Every structure is written in structure tokens, then in C-alpha cells.
Amino acid sequence: MNPILEVRDLHVHFDTVDGTVHAVNGVSLDLFAGETLGVVGESGSGKSVSMMSLLRLIPQPPGRIVSGSARFRPASGDLDLLSLGKREMAAIRGNRIGFIFQDPMSSLNPLLTIGDQIRESIEQHTSKRDAQARRRAIQLLDQVGIPDPEARYRNYPHQFSGGMRQRVMIAIAIACDPDIVIADEPTTALDVTVQAQIVDLMNRLSADLGIAVIWISHDLGVVAGIAHHLLVMYGGTVVEYGAVDQLYAHPRHPYTIGLLGALPKLHVNEDELVNISGTPPSLFSPPQQCPFEPRCPWAFETCLNSQPPLFDISPDTGSRHASACWYDLDRDKPRASGQPVAEWDKEDATL
Amino acid sequence: MTDTGNAAAFVRVRGLKQHFPITRGVIFSRKIGAVRAVDDISFDIPQGETLGLVGESGCGKSTTGRSVLRLYRPTAGSVTIGDLEISALSERQLRAERPKMQMIFQDSYSSLNPRHSVAKIVAEPLIIQGHNNAAQVRERVQQLLELVGLEPEHMKRYPHEFSGGQRQRIGIARALALNPQFVVCDEPISALDVSIQAQVVNLLVRLQRELGLTYLFIAHDLSMVRHISHRIAVMYLGKIMELARYDELFQNPMHPYTQSLMSAVPIPEPEVEKSRSRILLKGDVPSPANPPSGCVFSTRCPFATERCQREVPQPRQLRPGHTVACHNVDDPAVAEDIRLSGHKIVSSLQDAASSGPDRVFASALPGGAS
């Protein structure tokens, strides 16, 4: 099966007064129809920038998509998102690819009713008009679990709570039956109890409607409950990718291992939490070595000299797994030469 | 009213209320209501222990911390720290007693003056309390920076030149400058990345051990609170719903709200996440300006009865060291349901404890760094 979205070697830079920020340094990923891909990593690791640049939603300038391709294969064709014109992009954005942001208040217009905002996006992308569009909007509100949708249709954003606004954002994102929804930390600003409601809703919607979801988060707990595959980012690169069951049980990149260890457990006492000492890499120079090397307990010479490609370490069970680490954590020794490199990272193969 | 009747309590809070008036009108403003941010809460913290305070946004956790330190003047109630009745001090006495109690703030960015250097920020408490010998102040600042793991050469830099975790350490150094005995930590790690959170939490735990500090640790992350606290209070809309030792609370969550919180905490464990038992609450937290009558949780509680809408439940000690404010936990009609739902949630969480990643991060670097 071909992935519905296939990103290859994406590089994004920002030109600032301080120098060039190498925000995304060669991100590749596959997203399959109907699956949810979790993207985790710490603040500044390039999660938002890499996903938003696919929709050309980063400010340009200072942002600059330096290279890469993003093949998007909806039912109707096969196109490269990064080489689309402004017009064509506008036709895809909000239509074939929906998006949800962290802060729903700033993405909703405070002067328009909730209903009008949903209807507007329906009318922009479909042939539905007036009463028909209105019916669809009410149906969407109902679908995302807003009680009494007919009455709520006429409310303004400030009359909604944070959780309900996020539901409205979801309604807008799915209004045109998109193939993909990109959700950038949609629950970070919400309370855990409300977050649980939203996660539950998204799980149901994506299963019912067959939407592929890219769910950006910094919380390994949240994505565990929603994602099929997980992409771990560090310093603008992908350090590990794999099926969630595989990845949480057998993490094979030191950073992922550290992240999992840094979370306190709900039912075990620990003396001390795992402390990943040091700070994330500066992005002012292009990576020439493993970005995690300064903080990595397994680091050795090779890590200093070149940046590791994503090695294919998929287990026999058939699930996918790849790790960008020079150290082979399965055998506990530096990676033997001749190791296969994940298919999408072929050009970088240096072993 | 008292939760444990612990005679050795170092910090003792009784019937604390903090209401903020809602006013209307300009020159002749009048009060048209009140936000009941904290509404009659009581707890004790023994010396050298940590009380965790959890709850959803807006439930009054920060307000509690601030009223306890008298950064606000409480509407009612008393606060005693050591043998000092904080709520009865005059402004002047209070200023002199401030060094004993300190606060670490959630937002390390706004709590450090952007125009002051790190040296000035950390020295300010000493200067305020009248330490004038420049050499001594300097030495103490260096000592404090070392204590929180910063380098002496960081003194000349400004807050914006540090990462979030480092800024939080500067805040901690500042709070510890005057050798406080009691520290309120208001979500000191919420704004930090997971990999940095551990650094700060480990530091706080180490400092508690070394300096015998007493903490009120505020957070909305149950698992972090469990890690750092000796006892945990669960707050909802200005009231404490449940208070117990950390292990007791997680073995035996009695209050339906505690149960729903526990069931909503995301667990980094796909198997558990997909199969665990949850209480999905309906709707959102009501406004504290207009709280529901009776039990404040009754509007969202899956077990609420007609009595809950009428009567305010008082905290009752139902097990050793475990107080709950709920009518229904021993009401024959629903008690069994509540107990069962708690049991299901706990056992699905215990599954998470049995599995986990097959590799652990070797914290100690071979080079001996950190």
C-alpha cells in the first residue's frame, strides 16, 4: 500500500538576526491512509515547523523551505505539496488537509458566530450553500459532541469553554471530509479530564471517517493512546520511528529511552527520575554529528564525526521500526557495517 | 475539619477562604458578587514533608499557595507556619518574617526581572533583608548558584539568555537565598520539557533532603505529584475533595473526582492506554463565581444523587490518614459502584507498572559529568 503522504528529506531554515536557524534538517516520513501518526519531541525540535511547512503555514520570510518533497496522494491524484502554487495550495488546505492548532481561541474569529465560521469553511470548499451548508454545520457540531447544536450554532467563541472551542476546531477541520488532519498539540492547553474527552473524540472520528491524522504532542502518554506509528524528533531530525507497541516496549534510540524514563510512573516508586543532563543542540549550524551525542550515555567516536541515518531495525513481526543511532542497542555494541538503512533515507546511507 | 489531627504539623491551615470581589462601576464601584477561588480548606504539612496539591486549571491551587504565604490577604481562616500565626501578623511583622517562607513560580520567564542580571536577581533577597557586605553577598550568590547546579560565570548574564530549566533553577536559587523553611512550589515544572522536568524535580527532592525543607507542591500532573509528595490533596473548585498519603491515594482513590483524574492521566503505554478503564467526565469545570449548590462536583459526577445538589459534603476521615469530602462513598446505594470503579481504574494502572521499556537510560555519564 502506498502512503497517502510521503515526505522526503525536508529542510527548513529561518533567517534571523542571530544567524540561520536550521529548524528542520532532513525529515522523512510516511503516513498511511486512516492511520494516526504521533510526532513527539521537546520544544524547538521542529515538530510544528516541519508539519506546518507542508501546508506552507510558516511565515516566509523568515522561514524558507530549502529542499525536500512531500507527495500527497488523495483519491484524485498525486501531487507534490511543496511545489504547488498559492492557489492550488489554498484548495488543498482546509479541504483535503485539515488542521487543528494548540490555541483554539486565536484561530477562531471572535466576531463571527461559531456556526458561521464552520459554514464559511464548508462554502469555501464545497458546492453546499445556505441552508444546506447550515445543516451540515449543525451535523458537524453534533458529531464533535457539542450538546444542543442548533442553539450553539448561534453562539460566539467566547461563550464556549476551551474544550468546546477545540471541538469546534475539529469540526472545521473535518468539515470537508479531508484525507489528512494535522493536529498541532491540540490538547496541550486543556485539562487532563478535557484532554481525555478530546482524545476519545478524535479516536472515534478518525476511525469512523477513515481520516489519517498527524498528532503533534510533547507528551508520550497522550500519543500512546491515539497513535499507530510514532515519530520521535530531536534537533530538527527524526531520531526514531516505529509502530507504537514496538517503540514503547523496545525503544532503540537513547533519546526515546531517556524520555520514557523521565516520566514518573503512576504505580511504582522511584528514587530519582532519569535525568537527561545537558540542553538541546543549538540549531545555528547545520548538524554534522549526531545531535544527541552531547547528552548521550552511549555516545562514542563515530557519533562525533557524522550524523547517523535512520537504520531500519524492523523486527520480524512485520511492524516498522527505525532508529538514527550509531550504537546498536539490541547487541549493545557499535552498529556493524552493512546495516540496512530505512528505505526513505537511502541517499544518506553511509555505512 | 482537620484532616489528620497531626500534632507535629509544621504548616497548619484551617478554614482558609479566599474570595475575590467582582465589582461594577467606576468611581463608585460596588460589589456584585465574588469569585470563590478558595473556599474553606484545611490541611497540615509536617516538617520536612511535601504536600502535593492537584486539580484542574482554575480550581484555586495557586490562590491557595498565595494565601498561605499571605501574598493575598485571606478572606477567612488561619495559617500557622512553625509557631507563627501568619494570618495575624501586621504588614511590618510580615515583611520581617518573609524569609521563612518562599515561593517558586510557574512561569520562570515572568518571575525574573528581564532587566536584572542573574547576580542581581539572586542577591536581591539578601539585599532586601539588609545584608550589605558586598563580598559576603557575592559569596552567598555563588554558593547558591552552585547549589542549584549553575556556573559562577552565569552571574553576569540576563534571564533571556537561559533555557527554561536553567531559569527555573535561578528562581529556585533566589527562593532559597534566605534559608526558608517552607517553600510553595507553584507548578515549577509545568512549562518545562519532559527531559528538563526531571532535572528540576530531582533538584527539589535533593534540596529537601539536604536542607530539611517543607514543600507545598502545586501541579496538575498527577504522576509528578505522586513522585514528589508524601501526601496529596485533590482540589476541585476551591475545595479539597480528598487528601491522603500518596500510596494510599493511588491504591484506594475514593472520591469520584480523584478517580476520574487518575483515569485521565495519560500513561506512556499503548496497551494500557487503549484498554484502561476511564471515567470520562461530562462538560467543563463550572465558574467559581457561580459554583453549583451542594457538592461543587455534583454537576459532573457520574454518581451524583439528589442529596449532592443540596448538601455540601464535609471532609471526613474514612481510613487512617485519608479524608474524603463525598456523601456517597459510604452511602449503601452507590458506595459499591464507586468502590468498584476505583478498583478497575487502579488495576488497569497496575498493568502499566508491570510492563515498560526494555532499556533504561544510564543517567550517570561515563565521563562523570553532571
Place this chain on the structure above:
Amino acid sequence: MRIDALDKSGLRSPLQRFLKLILRDKAGLFGVILFGFIIVVAVLAPYVAPHDPVQQNLRISRQPPAWHEDGSWEHPLGTDNLGRDMLSRIIYGSRVSLTVGFLGVVIASSIGLLLGMVAGYVGGRTDNIIMGVANLFLAIPYLLLVVVVAAVLGRSLLNVILIFGFTNAPLFVRITRGEVLRIRKSGYVESAIGLGASQARILFDHILPNLIGPLLTVATFEMSGMIFYEAGLGFLGLSVPPGIPSWGNMLAAGRQYIQFSPWIAAFPGLAIVCTSLSMNLLGDWLRDLLDPKIRRSAS
């Protein structure tokens, strides 16, 4: 240590960064240079002005600028209806404009800072009263005030400065109060209170230094406004007495000759526009320079 090495490479040095910052905003840089030039000329007026600005010479009245066929380099910008050197008058006129702008802003911002800080810091009834009075002041049309004062006390530079100072104070009161309220709620003030800091310390060590940035920016915009209005009053004959060379007075005098000797009105007009423009650009530039968010983003 290796982390440090990683940090530094690819990062611009402080000097490079400063230069880049200044050069990035070309319009701002132009404003700074222009403004600096105007100040220098005003200060050194007696040395740079080629003639005495009040020296009349009716024989050469309304002589066109030098590049005109009837002009001469003796009077580069020509002469006015009384044969006074335009260039010298404009140079001296800048002193009036800048004095009004500068002192007006100093008075307005001092009053504003004081009352704004009291209103914001003390709050309650005091705040309500101060803001009530400030709003009342804002409602008085300043032109009316000027006419009344000019009628009662006569035309003088001091009156204009005082009127500008007082009528503009409410704006500074508002801005200061807003900033004080914001800073007072900020974590670092709360943390200082938590340490037992005195009121004076909080006001002078924490609130005041953080007010300077926003106020400086507003001050430049206000100054440009005052210069503009002073010229307007001069044009209406309500500012400094007619004998003193000021741009407003020159503009008023040039009005009658606009058809045949347009330069008499045009040059003072140009001077007003340039000064105003330079200050607005300077204000924008200062605001960007003082705002760390803008300072650190887009190039």
C-alpha cells in the same frame, strides 16, 4: 564544554548582530540620521546659519532659491517677503520647534509618569479619581485652551509649551498606569513582595526601569505631534510672537505669496514634514529595538 563549542559556531558575534539589527531597518536608520542632523543644526544654529535670521533687506525681497535662474548662492533657499534669508530662518526656526517638542514632552511625561504610577500602584479610589481627571482633560479641545490663554496671557513660547505639556499628560498617565498594572501583576514583582521588599524598592527597582522602554517610544511620537501642532498654531498666529523665526510663523507669512513665491511657504513646510517623519521613524525604530520579540525575529 563540547556543548559550548557547538553553541557558538554559526552564531553571529554581538557586533555583527548589532550592525545587522541597525542596518535591517533601513527606514529607521534614515530616521535616526535625519533626526541627529536636525538636532545638530538646531544646536549649532549661530555657527551654521549663513545670515542673521531677522536681518531684513527689502531690496532682495522674495529672491528665489539658488537653483532658480534669478537666485544666487548667497541665499541658497532664497529670501522671504522682507528679504530675510530663508535658510537661516529655517535653521533658527528648528530651535523653536524642537524646544516646544522636547520641553512639552518632558512636562507631559513627567506629569504622566508621576500620576500614572500613583494611579496604577495605589489603585482603588485614587486611581479612579486620577483617571477621571485625566479623561476630563482629554475632553478639553486644546485649540480653545490656546486661544483663551493667548488672549489672556499673550503669545509666548512658554505658554505653548505648558499647554502642550498639560494637554498631552493624560495620554502618558494612561500608558504609565496600564504598564504599571501589568508589571505589578508580573511574577517578578510578586516574587519581590514575597521576599519582603519595601514599596519603594518595588517602585524604583522593578516598576520604573520597565516603564522606560514603552514611554520612550510614545514620547518620540508625541514630540513629532507637538512639532506639527506648534507649526499649526504658528500658522494661525497663536504661537510665538511674529518676530521670532518659527516654522509656523514662516508658513503663515508665506501664505500670501504662495502663487508667485511658493518657496516662502514650501521650505518651512518641508522642514516640518521632515522633522515629523524623522521622529516617527525613530519611534518605530526604538520600539523595535526595545522589543526583544521583534529584535530577535525576522531579518
